[in-house]
Amino acid sequence: MLKVRYDKRLVDSSREFARKIAFDIYQRFIRGFTTDTIERTSLRFLGIEGATSYGHPKVNVVVEKLNKSGSLSAGALNVIANEMAISGVDFNTAVGIIIEGSESSFKAGKEKLDRVKEEIRSLAGKKYNELIKKREQREEFKSLFKPQKTPLKYLIVATGNIYDDVVQAQVAAEAGADIIAVIRSTAQSLLDYVPEGATTEGYGGTYATQENFKIMRAALDDVSKKLERYIYLTNYSSGLCMPEIAYLGSYEGLDILLNDAMYGILFRDINMKRTFCDQFFSRMICAVSKIIINTGEDNYLTTADAVERAHTVLASLLINEAFAKLAGMRSEYMGLGHAFEINPQIENSFLLELSQALLIRQIFKRSPIKYMPPTKHMTGDPFYSNLLDAMFNLASKMSNQHIHLMGMMTEAMHNPLMMDRYESLKNVNYIFNTAADLANQFSIKKDSLLNSRASEVLKRSHDLLKNVLEEGLDRAISIGEFADIKRTPESGKGLTGVFKMSDDYFNPVMEILINKTGGAR
Amino acid sequence: MLKVRYDKRLVDSSREFARKIAFDIYQRFIRGFTTDTIERTSLRFLGIEGATSYGHPKVNVVVEKLNKSGSLSAGALNVIANEMAISGVDFNTAVGIIIEGSESSFKAGKEKLDRVKEEIRSLAGKKYNELIKKREQREEFKSLFKPQKTPLKYLIVATGNIYDDVVQAQVAAEAGADIIAVIRSTAQSLLDYVPEGATTEGYGGTYATQENFKIMRAALDDVSKKLERYIYLTNYSSGLCMPEIAYLGSYEGLDILLNDAMYGILFRDINMKRTFCDQFFSRMICAVSKIIINTGEDNYLTTADAVERAHTVLASLLINEAFAKLAGMRSEYMGLGHAFEINPQIENSFLLELSQALLIRQIFKRSPIKYMPPTKHMTGDPFYSNLLDAMFNLASKMSNQHIHLMGMMTEAMHNPLMMDRYESLKNVNYIFNTAADLANQFSIKKDSLLNSRASEVLKRSHDLLKNVLEEGLDRAISIGEFADIKRTPESGKGLTGVFKMSDDYFNPVMEILINKTGGAR
Amino acid sequence: MSQLFSSLIKAYGDRKDDGVIQVSFTLPVPYNQKAKQIGKIFAERLGLREVNVTTVEKVGEGFTMFVVYGHSDIVLDIDKIDIPVVEFTIYSREQLDEMIGKNIGRKIKVVGACTGFDAHTVGIDAILNMKGYAGDYGLERYRWFEVYNLGAQISNEKFIEKALEVQADAVLLSQVVTQRNIHKENALDLIKRIEEQGLKRRFILILGGPRIDHPLAISLGFDAGFGAGTRPSEVASYIYHRMLEKVKE
Amino acid sequence: MSQLFSSLIKAYGDRKDDGVIQVSFTLPVPYNQKAKQIGKIFAERLGLREVNVTTVEKVGEGFTMFVVYGHSDIVLDIDKIDIPVVEFTIYSREQLDEMIGKNIGRKIKVVGACTGFDAHTVGIDAILNMKGYAGDYGLERYRWFEVYNLGAQISNEKFIEKALEVQADAVLLSQVVTQRNIHKENALDLIKRIEEQGLKRRFILILGGPRIDHPLAISLGFDAGFGAGTRPSEVASYIYHRMLEKVKE
Numbered sequence A, B: 001m002l003k004v005r006y007d008k009r010l011v012d013s014s015r016e017f018a019r020k021i022a023f024d025i026y027q028r029f030i031r032g033f034t035t036d037t038i039e040r041t042s043l044r045f046l047g048i049e050g051a052t053s054y055g056h057p058k059v060n061v062v063v064e065k066l067n068k069s070g071s072l073s074a075g076a077l078n079v080i081a082n083e084m085a086i087s088g089v090d091f092n093t094a095v096g097i098i099i100e101g102s103e104s105s106f107k108a109g110k111e112k113l114d115r116v117k118e119e120i121r122s123l124a125g126k127k128y129n130e131l132i133k134k135r136e137q138r139e140e141f142k143s144l145f146k147p148q149k150t151p152l153k154y155l156i157v158a159t160g161n162i163y164d165d166v167v168q169a170q171v172a173a174e175a176g177a178d179i180i181a182v183i184r185s186t187a188q189s190l191l192d193y194v195p196e197g198a199t200t201e202g203y204g205g206t207y208a209t210q211e212n213f214k215i216m217r218a219a220l221d222d223v224s225k226k227l228e229r230y231i232y233l234t235n236y237s238s239g240l241c242m243p244e245i246a247y248l249g250s251y252e253g254l255d256i257l258l259n260d261a262m263y264g265i266l267f268r269d270i271n272m273k274r275t276f277c278d279q280f281f282s283r284m285i286c287a288v289s290k291i292i293i294n295t296g297e298d299n300y301l302t303t304a305d306a307v308e309r310a311h312t313v314l315a316s317l318l319i320n321e322a323f324a325k326l327a328g329m330r331s332e333y334m335g336l337g338h339a340f341e342i343n344p345q346i347e348n349s350f351l352l353e354l355s356q357a358l359l360i361r362q363i364f365k366r367s368p369i370k371y372m373p374p375t376k377h378m379t380g381d382p383f384y385s386n387l388l389d390a391m392f393n394l395a396s397k398m399s400n401q402h403i404h405l406m407g408m409m410t411e412a413m414h415n416p417l418m419m420d421r422y423e424s425l426k427n428v429n430y431i432f433n434t435a436a437d438l439a440n441q442f443s444i445k446k447d448s449l450l451n452s453r454a455s456e457v458l459k460r461s462h463d464l465l466k467n468v469l470e471e472g473l474d475r476a477i478s479i480g481e482f483a484d485i486k487r488t489p490e491s492g493k494g495l496t497g498v499f500k501m502s503d504d505y506f507n508p509v510m511e512i513l514i515n516k517t518g519g520a521r
Numbered sequence C, D: 001m002s003q004l005f006s007s008l009i010k011a012y013g014d015r016k017d018d019g020v021i022q023v024s025f026t027l028p029v030p031y032n033q034k035a036k037q038i039g040k041i042f043a044e045r046l047g048l049r050e051v052n053v054t055t056v057e058k059v060g061e062g063f064t065m066f067v068v069y070g071h072s073d074i075v076l077d078i079d080k081i082d083i084p085v086v087e088f089t090i091y092s093r094e095q096l097d098e099m100i101g102k103n104i105g106r107k108i109k110v111v112g113a114c115t116g117f118d119a120h121t122v123g124i125d126a127i128l129n130m131k132g133y134a135g136d137y138g139l140e141r142y143r144w145f146e147v148y149n150l151g152a153q154i155s156n157e158k159f160i161e162k163a164l165e166v167q168a169d170a171v172l173l174s175q176v177v178t179q180r181n182i183h184k185e186n187a188l189d190l191i192k193r194i195e196e197q198g199l200k201r202r203f204i205l206i207l208g209g210p211r212i213d214h215p216l217a218i219s220l221g222f223d224a225g226f227g228a229g230t231r232p233s234e235v236a237s238y239i240y241h242r243m244l245e246k247v248k249e
């Protein structure tokens, strides 16, 4: 294995900075807060599903109602408990009553209430066990197949129509893809609810819905059997419904979820307090369901310069890692993301890319690193752009990345055509094979550009983290340290959905998750 | 610079074997022999040009006549001298008389004949100086431009129409080509005469004629001035008219000529005795005109397996080198050719290619090595095939080859379209730039595939040369040691054009060339 | 190079008028002996002669991909094609800093945004932000430009409000996502709203994005359209050019 | 996957019936503001809608290269397309070594060559020589084939003479160079000569080469045509199949 040299101590102290940065955010913005999507998630967790006749998801109706009545800070389940206690009905009926809007205004007596809460607690426990059972069944199914060789080939489908997506996904798998990602409809992350049912219209992608998850999962399980190769399914959770989608994803047996502690803040202008809470809750779900998360640092290099700001990617990866640990995740499930986005016209750009790829691979040695292909500098010329992907494939192979997103020669034009994906696979298969052991032929010269660049990037990210720790992550984001984008704690979408928990806040789902994951320690 | 390790002593003894192999051929097949094309070349050298009304080149008419009258073994110039002496006419008139077929049957008196021969000798000297003057003028012109960076980008044109060729050549030069090669019409090497005039029809290429050379040379000199970058011109001389084309090429200011001691034998089934004589004479012309020769070992790998028979390429290169030295050429003008032709489906094929490229680069460190792109394994898919060229470009850059033939993504389909060449340049420009200093980042691990493969190839080629020396090159070729093609000394085209020189053989052109080049020592 | 001067042209493969072009496509047909011929027929339906099907590969169950080369007989008379071109001289920032002061005498106000669903701000930022694009500084850097960059995720409505509020001279819309012509729809929507409010003549209307060009922009009701690789100085020069015209009026 | 079963098909880009295809070409027009539109019009003349000109680059003075994507409305009814297919079972060498002995009972003589100007012998060698192609041994290796490989640079005349001399059952012609249809001309020339000598029914006539397929070969008067990637065992199986038919006659 090819290895770049750098000062290991710098890595250790950087990690320590990141841990403190994340914990500071936890103390100031996460602990003691809940959000409407967290409440909705808790309801879903307990089995509330489907939509009203107006197509309004039930969980949204409930939470909006309780929000209006100002009772959310006590926790949606608290109100439901009260209703159960008063009208002596079961959980679902109570929820129904609230949806009808005919709930009683009385407060139930303490010990009656406590008994009901115990009921809900045990319901939560039951549901938790069901979720774990699902996970175990999937693990069992997976174990029928032999593990694939890394880098794993990750292909996207994005027709907007789940049924077309299925066709393409199966074709892609047959052509050699290991992982299928269903790209979400443009800016779904900005929707404050999760659409319902199977969908056939979307912009730049297909809506993430429970039904769509189910359909694609089933289709991929079929090809997996046919091809005797397990096909992973990926979707996106970052956004205003991060925890809900995380829950739906784990319930429907997804393997990987895009889930980033800062992507929503930076690229979707979602409020940071909201996002910090949501990512924490959603990652606890990923932790118990053993879902691999993928972070989105690769996006930084599309808005910021990939040479100048390379160190911000590394710094952010360490922060994302720290947040994930805080939510009880293990390194083996942290698909930290970086990218091959340096201007190809720059002399020795390939060396800079390789250096970065090796550095990140080495620093997160136990994590399933996600490596993004060139996008920003792809051109309208597919013959030429295919070459950038070839060099990306070479860098990925030489540095043995784990999750390899397939570059598309038509990246600058459209969502990939079926033949674009096919050519992409021919490209990666050729390069991975023809240069299979290239990395093992060489040792890197002591004073080489590869080493000096790696040290430089590490040093700069170390210094950046030091500053971020001093001023706090919220401040750092406010002044545009990441992706050259500025966001303040009070700005952005979804802030109104953040609530300080009252002392009688009640949420057994959160209790279970925290206690199973050891989150927040 | 990246370097593979191998046993230098094996190289020295291989060179020694090669020297002996070539000298043995010289003694048995070259010294004391002439061929009709050598005679024709000598006539051209002395100024005989143009064709008869039947479009028959004059030099062919003369030589055929003398062949019929069985007087060639004394040398064409001997007969002409006799005619001059008898009818007391000048050189051109004498030639005219012979063409008319009205030459006298008398033999001129010795001392009269000697006087005339002196005349011809001084004429030869005059013509020789003119040739050198032309060379010096070109060198002067070249010196107006700054030398290009290696690898030099070598592009072919092959429309069949010299005027279309000019358009494409200029376009190619503007797009960045350093060297333009005009591919010859299919199998022109089998023509026993050089066509006359500007031509507009050809199969798979354009006829090599003096006029076409002139037209293209002028066009390239124009662009050179326009682009302030000297554009080299290449054509092909191997074949039945090797020395004639070498002469015409040097007369018209070509920079590079395909000129191989064995290509004609193997790939065009031209008789070996004929070829050995012709290559020797033609290379003496290249030597005095400082023309870079290009050898064709790359072709071996199109008929023989590139992994199994790699060593035959190296062996042949050493033999071609030895023959060139024997003709008085300097290493700086030996564009020895090899290729990137390993089946891309083979795991680590790129490593095998790189190893070979480094080995040959190091063994012939002073020579302008010619590196051929993948051809045999190119497919009908231009998107994919363009990737093979990218890896070829990478190998070329990492091993710093000298003359870099540009791969064409449509190699498997047609002679390159204008846009194919353009894409080819985009490919090479990208790779050379993005991986500019990649080779300097690494040192090759002692026990790496790169090293072991290099040693293996060297060892096998050493053993092959040893055998060839023992049995003689003619025998080795007869049993198919090279390119898996078998040719015997008595088979093949052009044997009837080989003559043992009589004691009174007279050819001052040969005298000058031998004595200026120090050929055959 | 005679090609340059004749007005009747055909595609150029490797010789004048041979008409050779390359095409690739996928057909929903299984990969088998027949597939190649079906691909050939498809190419012939495109009007190609002497079709050379160089690639026939199975991309998946029931799908075959093709690459073909063939001769097209299409002849274009380029003199007969008239294309709306937007003519103006391109100046450097330094030149404009001086000329605007001299000839306009006040700051030029521009408002820019990437409206609608489209969240791609890199393009509009490249034109407006200090750092600019490919070494060419953005309009914020110009002495006589006052820039309001509204970024993305803002509605056309708000966009126009802002333009009025700051009394903008030029309105710069960026559209990057083009799926199902969402960019045209959204751009048209902006123009409609502007017309409804009777503001058409009030602003210099500029559209930009990787798939935008002058003819498209003009057809949508804008004054000009800038595509991939546009440099800020081009845009600044164009705005200056139009401001001069307006001054004259 | 419904696509598989409907007989009316359109090109498949990224969804059923969207008709998206890719085209690249060069036009002899100078690279300027107008060029892109000219390229667009060329693509529209090919019948493409919503043309997306993604590449417009100067390949040289007076030449511009284009890459475009667009929607084609071409609909093919694959059931209505009938294509001559050559049906026969493919056996392994081992199987043939046995079956030929059993069912033919004598050696099958084949003569092969790459005639005319064409000097590409690798193809025919791959089929005939011992070593074969892609791990599939050549006909020389077969127990019941007697092979005469005449290589290249031989005339059709000589080729036929040899075929008669050895009393060949099958004549195998290779043609690799296709410029200006030289391969068709030369192949036709062989057939003509064979017909003139009244030998048409006498030999199994097989054509091969990277651009050859059954329909082309049949249209030229051969019995079958084998293209890129052919394996010797396919050819051997075909010859055996035809020999059986002949025996039956």
Ligand code: B12
Pocket (backbone or CB within 6 Å): A158, A183, A184, A185, A186, A187, A203, A204, A205, A267, A299, A302, A303, A375, A376, A377, A378, A379, A410, A411, A412, A413, A414, A415, A416, C112, C117, C118, C119, C120, C121, C122, C123, C124, C126, C127, C133, C172, C173, C174, C175, C176, C177, C178, C179, C206, C207, C208, C209, C210, C211, C226, C227, C228, C229, C230, C231, C235
């Ligand atoms: C960076 C990027 C992103 C970033 C955007 C970050 C940001 N804040 O801008 C992120 C990662 C967030 C992103 C997300 C998505 N993206 Co995006 N993205 C790109 C990418 C890789 C590069 C675009 C870019 O920045 N180019 C560099 C800039 C400088 O070039 P430019 O935009 O062309 O701008 C120049 C000119 O056009 C012109 N110009 C542009 N605007 C203007 C305006 C004016 C007034 C003027 C005068 C000039 C001008 O000047 C600029 C400088 O020369 C492209 C692929 C590509 N290589 O083009 C895909 C691409 C544009 N994205 C695409 C898609 C589909 C999406 C998503 C919808 C995917 C999904 N389903 O999640 C999401 C959602 C975004 C949304 N809601 O719109 C598609 C669009 C397909 C299409 N043609 O419709 C593309 C083509 C990728 C693909 N092949 O699928 N994306």
Ligand code: B12
Pocket (backbone or CB within 6 Å): B183, B184, B185, B186, B187, B203, B204, B205, B267, B299, B302, B303, B375, B376, B377, B378, B379, B410, B411, B412, B413, B414, B415, B416, D112, D117, D118, D119, D120, D121, D122, D123, D124, D126, D127, D133, D172, D173, D174, D175, D176, D177, D178, D179, D206, D207, D208, D209, D210, D211, D226, D227, D228, D229, D230, D231, D235
């Ligand atoms: C090797 C090669 C050469 C070698 C040939 C050595 C030799 N003794 O064969 C050399 C270097 C000598 C050569 C020279 C030339 N070549 Co050449 N050459 C090639 C190359 C790179 C590979 C061909 C090859 O061997 N393929 C491997 C074999 C196994 O594949 P195959 O031929 O397709 O055969 C398979 C099938 O077709 C089938 N098959 C073939 N024949 C038969 C016959 C029968 C009966 C059957 C059943 C099956 C069958 O079975 C085989 C196994 O699957 C091709 C480019 C390419 N990648 O295709 C150019 C190519 C064929 N050559 C070309 C040209 C133009 C030439 C020259 C004319 C160039 C010049 N002007 O100098 C010269 C002259 C040759 C001549 N007079 O014909 C062009 C032809 C263009 C065209 N379509 O017309 C090509 C396509 C390159 C290019 N893009 O310009 N060439």
Ligand SMILES: Cc1ncc(COP(=O)(O)O)c(C=O)c1O
Pocket (backbone or CB within 6 Å): A184, A185, A186, A187, A188, A189, A190, A236, A237, A238, A239, A258, A259, A260, A263, A268, A294, A295, A296, A297, A299
């Ligand atoms: C971490 C992460 N989440 C989500 C997304 C995209 O989701 P959306 O387009 O809905 O914001 C991305 C896209 O790159 C991402 O990196």
Ligand SMILES: Cc1ncc(COP(=O)(O)O)c(C=O)c1O
Pocket (backbone or CB within 6 Å): B184, B185, B186, B187, B188, B189, B190, B236, B237, B238, B239, B258, B259, B260, B263, B268, B294, B295, B296, B297, B299
């Ligand atoms: C050394 C040499 N001479 C000549 C040629 C081609 O000439 P011809 O096709 O006329 O034999 C080649 C082609 O590769 C070559 O390598």
